[in-house]
Amino acid sequence: MIQNNGVWTIRERRGERLFRVVLAGDICPQATGETVRREEILRPLLPFLREADLRIVQWETPIAEREAPIPKSGPNLNCRPEMIDIIRAAGFQVALLANNHIGDHGPEAVLRTIELLRNSGIQTVGAGENLDAVERPLEIRAGGKTIRILNFCEHEFGTAEEDFPGSAPIRPFRNCEAIRKAAACADFVLVALHGGHEFNPFPSPRLQELCRVFADAGADLVFNCHTHCPEGAEVHNGTPILYSPGNFYFPKHGQTSRLWNCGFLIAANFDTDGVYELEFEPYSIREESVTPLEEGKRKEFFRYLEELSEPLADPHRMQKLFEAWSSRYGKNYFEGGVSALPENWKQTGDPDVVSRYLGFRNIFTCESHNDMVRCYLKLVEEHRLPEAGELLPRIESLQNPEWVRE
DSSP: OOOTTSEEEOSOOOSSOOEEEEEEEEEOOTTOOTTSOGGGTTGGGHHHHTTOSEEEEEEOSOOOSSOOOOSOSSOOOOOOGGGHHHHHHTTOOEEEOOSSSTTTTHHHHHHHHHHHHHHTTOEEESEESSHHHHTSOEEEEETTEEEEEEEEEOSSSSBOBTTBOEEOBOOHHHHHHHHHHHHHHSSEEEEEEEOSOTTOSSOOHHHHHHHHHHHHHTOSEEEEEOSSSBOOEEEETTEEEEOOBBEEEOOOTTOOOGGGGEEEEEEEEEETTEEEEEEEEEEEEOSSOEEEOOHHHHHHHHHHHHHHHGGGGOHHHHHHHHHHHIIIIIHHHHHHHHHHSOTTTTOTTSHHHHHHHHHHHHHHHSHHHHHHHHHHHHHHHTTOHHHHGGGHHHHHHHHSOGGGOO
16 A cells, blocks of 8 residues: 555546645644744755645644633643744644644633634634634635635534634534535535544544545545544545544653654645545654654554554454453543542532543543443443453554654
8 A cells, every 4th residue: 555655546646636735743832942943843844845735734732822721631732822933934824723622721712823823824724713613614725726624623622612612523414514515615625633542543433434424425535633643544435534643743741652752744646536646754753853754764654554554444353453442441531530520529619529520521522532431331241351452462562663662
């Protein structure tokens, strides 16, 4: 599938190449020091980026000049306004904002982030002042063609409501209708998602099915982020689906996952019928720069990406891999959520009680958390936990591949 030079030819090109789109994963420069030269961080990737007609990145943080962290489980991310220079200097034209952190500092910060990005010449999609606004596609032109971009995320914290700013939620029936409408009005449709399980090298069966449904609804390319590690890719009925490119630039001091500081750019080449070819550019991440992998590690990475992609064609195998994942991480999430509930959990007026309750709430509202907890409980019910866990060593080996070891 993927050649040693990082090219995946999906089919023969029909006519001339119309345009080239580069897609980048999660960026959050919260921990970037003030002395780091922002305009230089992505410079090593410029030869690859400059070949594109359209450059799109997942911006996974609000820009709250006055911090106002919302009650939630998990960290409240934020970054300084000048951090926009990182993507502006690299020529990114579109920032995807539908993610689980854009609402971390409340509605004012959501709208201010949009304003600051747009004032820097970067268009946004996936967040806005209300539910109607966030579900509208972004229309942009490249190669003389009209492209509509839609962006949705799972239900954690900060999703938009009818009269409340936030991110665009995954609502499959409404999302499919929006994709169909976009396809009727544009030459091409790109759908970007934010969901899945952090550090899992494979998508869940539900997420894989959702991406395929969006492809069948009219998307010419489906692109997912959130997992903080690379996942595989497939072609479904002619539509490429990219399950995760890993982090793009997300410096985090003390992070122990080896894959946290690795990822890849994707270039999608379009002709009159859609994507005919994908190109991959793997890199390593440091606070001061994002640097392409050297030749030997590039080849190892492409073999690794093949390993992640190969099971996607086998539903039975994907289910078994998800059961293995859930046997450990679904268990951890369920037991952690239950144990966090205090004895006086009914006293919902107590702020401490409410904050401890939010993690438990997230089991029910976030699609991916709910997936793995339900799977874990089913394994318990059917007395299959030991059997399901037999594939865990395989997953663990993919979480620590040879090409990222020192």
